Amino acid sequence: MSAIDKVNAARANNRPTSIDYINKIFGDSFIELHGDRKFGDDKAIVGGIAKLNDMPVTVIGIEKGRNLKERMERNFGSAHPEGYRKALRLMKQAEKFRRPVICFVDTSGAYCGIGAEERGQGQAIAENLMEMMTLKTPILTILIGEGGSGGALALAVADEVWMLENAIYSVISPEGCASILWKDSSKTAEASECLKITSQDLFSMGVIERIIREPKDLDSKLFDGLKHIIAQTVSKKLEQPIDVLLDNRYNRFRKFGKDSATYLRNDE
Amino acid sequence: MFNSDIFNFMKPKNELENQGEWAESRPFIPDELWVKCPACKNMILTSDLEDNLKVCSKCGHHFRTNARYRINITVDEDSFKEMDADLVSENILDFPEYTRKLKTSKMSSGENESVICGTAEIEGSKTVLCVMDSSFMMGSMGTVTGEKITRAFEYATENNLPVIVFTVSGGARMQEGILSLMQMAKTSGAVKRHSDKGLLYITVLTDPTTGGVTASFAMEGDIILAEPKALIGFAGPRVIEQTIRQKLPKDFQTAEFLLEKGFVDAVVNRKDMKKTLSKLLKLHSKEGI
Ligand SMILES: [Zn+2]
Numbered sequence: 001m002s003a004i005d006k007v008n009a010a011r012a013n014n015r016p017t018s019i020d021y022i023n024k025i026f027g028d029s030f031i032e033l034h035g036d037r038k039f040g041d042d043k044a045i046v047g048g049i050a051k052l053n054d055m056p057v058t059v060i061g062i063e064k065g066r067n068l069k070e071r072m073e074r075n076f077g078s079a080h081p082e083g084y085r086k087a088l089r090l091m092k093q094a095e096k097f098r099r100p101v102i103c104f105v106d107t108s109g110a111y112c113g114i115g116a117e118e119r120g121q122g123q124a125i126a127e128n129l130m131e132m133m134t135l136k137t138p139i140l141t142i143l144i145g146e147g148g149s150g151g152a153l154a155l156a157v158a159d160e161v162w163m164l165e166n167a168i169y170s171v172i173s174p175e176g177c178a179s180i181l182w183k184d185s186s187k188t189a190e191a192s193e194c195l196k197i198t199s200q201d202l203f204s205m206g207v208i209e210r211i212i213r214e215p216k217d218l219d220s221k222l223f224d225g226l227k228h229i230i231a232q233t234v235s236k237k238l239e240q241p242i243d244v245l246l247d248n249r250y251n252r253f254r255k256f257g258k259d260s261a262t263y264l265r266n267d268e
Numbered sequence: 269m270f271n272s273d274i275f276n277f278m279k280p281k282n283e284l285e286n287q288g289e290w291a292e293s294r295p296f297i298p299d300e301l302w303v304k305c306p307a308c309k310n311m312i313l314t315s316d317l318e319d320n321l322k323v324c325s326k327c328g329h330h331f332r333t334n335a336r337y338r339i340n341i342t343v344d345e346d347s348f349k350e351m352d353a354d355l356v357s358e359n360i361l362d363f364p365e366y367t368r369k370l371k372t373s374k375m376s377s378g379e380n381e382s383v384i385c386g387t388a389e390i391e392g393s394k395t396v397l398c399v400m401d402s403s404f405m406m407g408s409m410g411t412v413t414g415e416k417i418t419r420a421f422e423y424a425t426e427n428n429l430p431v432i433v434f435t436v437s438g439g440a441r442m443q444e445g446i447l448s449l450m451q452m453a454k455t456s457g458a459v460k461r462h463s464d465k466g467l468l469y470i471t472v473l474t475d476p477t478t479g480g481v482t483a484s485f486a487m488e489g490d491i492i493l494a495e496p497k498a499l500i501g502f503a504g505p506r507v508i509e510q511t512i513r514q515k516l517p518k519d520f521q522t523a524e525f526l527l528e529k530g531f532v533d534a535v536v537n538r539k540d541m542k543k544t545l546s547k548l549l550k551l552h553s554k555e556g557i
Contacts, residue, residue, distance in 0.1 A: 110483075110502065112502070112503035112507050112508050112511045113508060113511060113512050114508065114512065114516065114517070114520070116502070116503075117501050117502060117503065117508065117520070117521060118529050119529075120487070120529070120530075120531045121483070121502035121503070122482030122483040122486070122487050122501065122502035123482075123487040123531055125483040125484075125502070126456065126482070126483050126484050126485070126486070126487040126488050127487075127488075129452055129453050129456035129457075129483075129484055130456045130457075130459060130460045130463075130488055131460075133453070133456060133457040133460050134460055134461075134464065149440070149449060149480075150440075150449070150452060150479075150480055150483040150484075150502075153449055153452060153453060154483075156453075157453050157456075157457075169446060170445070170446065170449075171440045171441075171442060171444075171445055171446055171448050171449040171480075172440070172442045177442055180442065181364065181365070181442075194361070194363055194364060194445075195361075195442075195445045195446075196361055196445045196446065197445070197446070202446060205446065205447070207446050207447075207450065249457075250457050250461070253450060253453040253454045253457055254418070254454055254457065254458075256411060256414075256447050256450035256451065256454055257411030257412065257414050257415040257447060257450070257451060257454065
C-alpha cells in the first residue's frame with residue numbers, strides 16, 4: 001500500500017474507533033469517567049477505568065465517532081484543552097493507584113478555534129508532554145487511525161508506542177504539507193510519501209515499537225491478539241523499578257535528533 | 269449540515285495546517301535609512317530605531333529582532349558563552365527543497381540553526397539562555413533546534429542554573445517530519461527534569477510564538493513573560509479563521525489577550541526586560557542577593 005492509500009485507510013469512516021477497541025478489549029468492565037474538573041467534559045476524548053484480565057487499568061481514547069451524529073458530537077475527534085486536561089487528570093489518578101495507562105489515539109489534530117485558544121490549547125498539550133514524561137506508572141499508546149501532530153503526541157509520551165499497520169502519524173497533514181510545499185493541496189500523494197508517515201517508516205526510524213498487522217476485516221481476531229500483547233507488555237513494565245521505567249521513557253524520546261545532528265566540519 | 273461525502277473537505281482544520289503561516293512575513297532588516305512603523309505608519313529613522321531597542325518611539329510597537337541583537341540587549345557585556353554553535357541540521361528524510369532551504373537560511377540569517385544557546389550573566393546573575401531566531405526558517409523546530417534546547421536544559425540541570433528561553437517560532441519543521449514532532453516531547457522531558465530539581469525556568473514569548481513551540485517548552489516556564497502585542501497561539505489566526513469561517517475578535521492571541529485569559533504572568537516592555545529578568549533571577553538565587 002502506498003502512503004496515500006494508508007492515509008485514506010486511516011481516515012476511513014468504517015474504521016473501528018477508540019470506543020470499538022475499548023468495548024472489544026475491555027468489555028463491560030469499562031467505567032467511563034468524565035470531566036477535567038476545571039471547565040468541562042470534552043466528548044472528543046473518552047476515558048475511564050477497566051479491567052484487563054484481572055488487572056485494573058486506566059484507558060483513554062480519542063474518539064472520532066462512529067456515525068455522522070456521533071462525529072459531530074465528538075467534534076470529529078479534535079479535542080479541546082479540556083479533553084487533554086481530562087486525560088491528564090485520569091493519568092494522575094492512575095499514577096496514584098499504580099494502574100497502567102493505555103491510550104488509543106485517532107485524531108486529525110487538536111482543535112483550532114477561539115475557545116480552544118482562549119483556554120490554552122498549547123498550554124494543555126505542553127503540560128501533558130511534561131507530566132507524562134515522569135508519570136510513575138507504565139504508559140502504552142496505540143495509534144489506531146490518524147495520529148495528527150501535537151494533538152496525538154499529547155497522549156503518546158509513552159513507554160511504548162504501537163501502530164496499526166494502516167495508521168498514520170505525522171507532524172502535518174499531507175494536505176497542509178502539499179499546500180505549503182507546492183502551493184497545491186491536491187498533491188497529497190506526493191506529500192504523504194515525503195513526510196514518512198506510515199507504520200513501516202516510523203518503525204524503521206524507531207518512533208514506534210510495534211506494528212499491529214491488520215486482518216482484512218478488523219475483527220475479533222485482531223482485538224483478542226491485541227488484548228493478549230497489551231496485557232503481556234504492561235505487566236512486564238509494571239515489574240520494572242520506577243526509576244528504570246522513567247529513565248527508559250526519557251531516553252526513548254531523548255534519542256531523536258542525537259544522531260541526525262552533525263557538527264560542522266572545519267573544511268566546510 | 270455535513271454529509272459524509274464532503275466530510276473530507278469540511279472536517280475541522282487543525283494545527284497540522286498551521287505551518288507556513290508566517291512564511292512571507294520577513295523579519296525587520298535595517299538596510300534603509302527610514303523605516304515605516306507597521307503599527308502607526310510613521311516613518312522612523314533606522315538609526316533611531318536601533319538606539320531605541322527596535323521599539324517605535326511614537327507608538328511603542330515592538331519590531332522583531334534577531335537573536336544576536338536580543339542577546340546583546342539582554343545580557344551583561346561579553347558574558348555570553350555560546351554552546352553547540354556548530355551543530356547543524358541535515359536533510360534526514362531527503363525532503364524536497366530542504367537542503368537548499370537550509371543553505372539559504374544559513375546565509376540570510378548568518379546562523380546555523382533557529383536557536384542560539386549558551387550561558388550568560390544578567391546584572392551579575394548567571395543563567396542558561398536560549399534565544400530563537402525568526403530569520404532561520406521562521407524559527408521552526410527541527411531536530412537540531414530541539415537538541416540544542418535539550419542540551420541547554422541538561423547543562424543547566426547538571427550545573428544548578430536557571431534557564432531563560434526567548435521564543436519565536438512558526439511551529440514544527442515540516443521538512444523533518446515526525447522527528448520534528450518528537451522534539452516537543454524531548455524538550456518537555458528536559459524541562460521537567462530541570463524543574464524537578466527545583467530550578468527556575470523563565471520563558472519570554474515574542475512575536476510570533478505558535479504551533480509546536482507553544483505546545484511544548486514555551487508554555488512550560490515557571491514564569492511566562494511576553495512582549496507587548498506579540499502574537500501567541502497554538503494555531504495561527506488564518507487557520508482558525510478558515511476553520512470557524514468567521515472573523516476573529518480584535519486583539520485575539522495577543523500577549524495582552526493571553527494575560528487576560530491567565531496564560532501569561534506579565535507583559536513586559538523591551539526596555540524593562542533585562543531589569544525584570546534580573547529581578548526574577550535574584551529572587552530565586554540560592555545566595556539570595
Ligand atoms: Zn509606531
